[in-house]
Amino acid sequence: MTDAALIWSYLSRGPLLWLTATLFAYWIGDRCFRAAGRQSWANPVMVAVALLAVLLELTGTSYQTYFEGAQFVHFMLGPATVALGMPLFDNLHRVRKALLPLLAALTAGSLTAVVSVLVIAKATGLSPVMMASLAPKSTTAPVAIGIAEGLGGEPTITAVLVLLTGIFGAIIATPLLNLLKIHDWRARGLSVGVAAHGIGTARAFQVNETAGAFAGIGMGLNAVLTAIIAPLVLHLFQ
């Protein structure tokens, strides 16, 4: 009994336990995602977050303690964001070919995402911290977290909002775009990448190769654009 308690008190203080748990939770999430036929609703991050949240609750572990272990995984967001430049570089020829419609759609989609979420948040009386956390919700998670931090939002809330946005966008994109009778794969992909980042992009790739490539472009360019416009737009609402 004392031995088990001693081992637990040792493990619960070091980073090893929660680092291992994070990797296992993601592994399980990824297996669920594959088992569900890669459907957007079975998002591996969502599954992993739910598993870990339950585990923290059951063991009475605080988020701070958890994060001491998980920070090594969290740190990789930075270099991974830099790495997002590579698909952008690879697709520059597509960007050049459709430059005008692409830039117009990017700007319109990005502005709509930031402005509309803040209008609704303001109208429903959400707190300034929640508004700052919501503003970058359509951007890819590593970037959104960075933007939210800079705006005085709560990065951990942003992470969850970004996930939910991606999942929702990936689920409604196909029926919504069919309803609007938009058949151009470039337009369909780009708009989903701008509004629903990586999760939307993964969904676009399942539907059509061109849509996937344009979704990736939309996600990458929107990361840069939202970083610039979110602070400006949020300022108007304060």
Added chain:
Amino acid sequence: MIPALAILLSFQLIGEIAARGLGLTVPGPVIGMMLLVASCLIRPSLAEMLRPVVRGLLANLSLFFVPAGVGVVAHMAEFRSDGLAIALALTVSTALAIAVGALVFVGVVRLLGRHE
């Protein structure tokens, strides 16, 4: 792998220094991302050298935001009290952004086609 990782981290490092030094709102890693694109344009051989590590990072991109996502446990109260407003803001805004983006793309393609 190590040289590629060192280069990616130095792009991020330069980005962080630039963002903080110049007081920019753009996060350091995003500046690093733009540096990566610019550097690959100047030296295409760099892209080939970085590619294996980049592929590894991007293949596991979703894993990296699990720790931040778990942070939701510290904010359950906000989600419980404001859940409906948050859900409304997220769903309406996401659907609008998809619709507007796609319609503008198709609209501009049509406009340009008419002038050609």
